[in-house]
């Protein structure tokens with residue numbers, strides 16, 4: 489399968505029911521038509537299981553598209569991580585999004601990995617260059633970081649441990665991305681930093697996610713969304729305008745690709761691809 493001239497990728501989360509899995513087959517087919525470089529599947533987020541991630545990763549590979557498995561290490565032992573990575577390698581997976589992840593509230597910080605940088609170093613030590621490793625980047629700072637400078641240093645550490653590229657948390661402020669890329673380049677990091685793009689389709693869901701992830705919704709966007717109330721058509725039209733302009737600005741700033749948080753739906757991401765000529 490040929491890939492899109494401007495690199496794009498799509499993110500999914502594991503489906504929870506057989507009906508959901510069946511519906512998602514069509515979502516993937518619709519999105520494959522845009523020739524993504526790869527499709528990634530989240531791990532552990534929202535209580536999803538490792539089996540769910542591996543099953544969707546396998547399905548994507550069998551459909552002839554490179555799959556990236558998100559992989560979080562918090563709370564895990566080296567032995568367990570080694571076994572799971574061997575399983576992914578044996579499935580033919582060559583791409584990972586390597587993460588620390590978050591423990592459910594109430595759990596202490598157990599396990600043998602403390603940060604994503606520990607996981608990246610472990611993968612390189614055990615599997616050499618087999619995996620292409622992406623790591624997470626936070627242009628608006630990770631919510632638990634001690635300071636912006638400490639967060640930048642943590643990012644540099646995980647890149648030096650062996651990451652090939654980074655995907656950002658979503659954001660609606662292109663200046664934060666531009667500044668982040670400048671800052672890490674100043675610190676000697678030259679890997680591609682691909683913006684994560686969250687389509688806007690549902691106002692309450694977006695507010696909920698943003699509170700949890702620390703991604704800022706600018707006041708003017710928040711107020712417009714609130715004013716639309718239940719008018720889904722207006723929210724979608726406004727969201728498409730706002731996010732398409734953001735993507736255009738990011739491309740003008742030299743973003744090396746775009747990674748779409750599809751939320752397991754195709755319509756909003758396809759509308760954005762149409763608008764952007766992707």
Ligand code: FAD
Nearest residue numbers: 530531533558587588589603604624630632633639642657
């Ligand atoms: P790290 O890079 O380890 O950073 C975590 C925190 O520790 C930061 O505040 C950092 O500043 C700090 N830190 C790092 N190293 C050090 C150090 N040496 N000393 C002191 N402080 C340090 N979550 C899921 O559960 N499943 C997923 O599939 C998933 N996919 C994601 C994909 C992307 C592209 C992004 C951006 C996020 C994703 N997340 C996912 C969320 C992620 O797991 C959380 O944001 C998590 O809290 C941090 O993971 P990390 O890999 O960024 O951690």
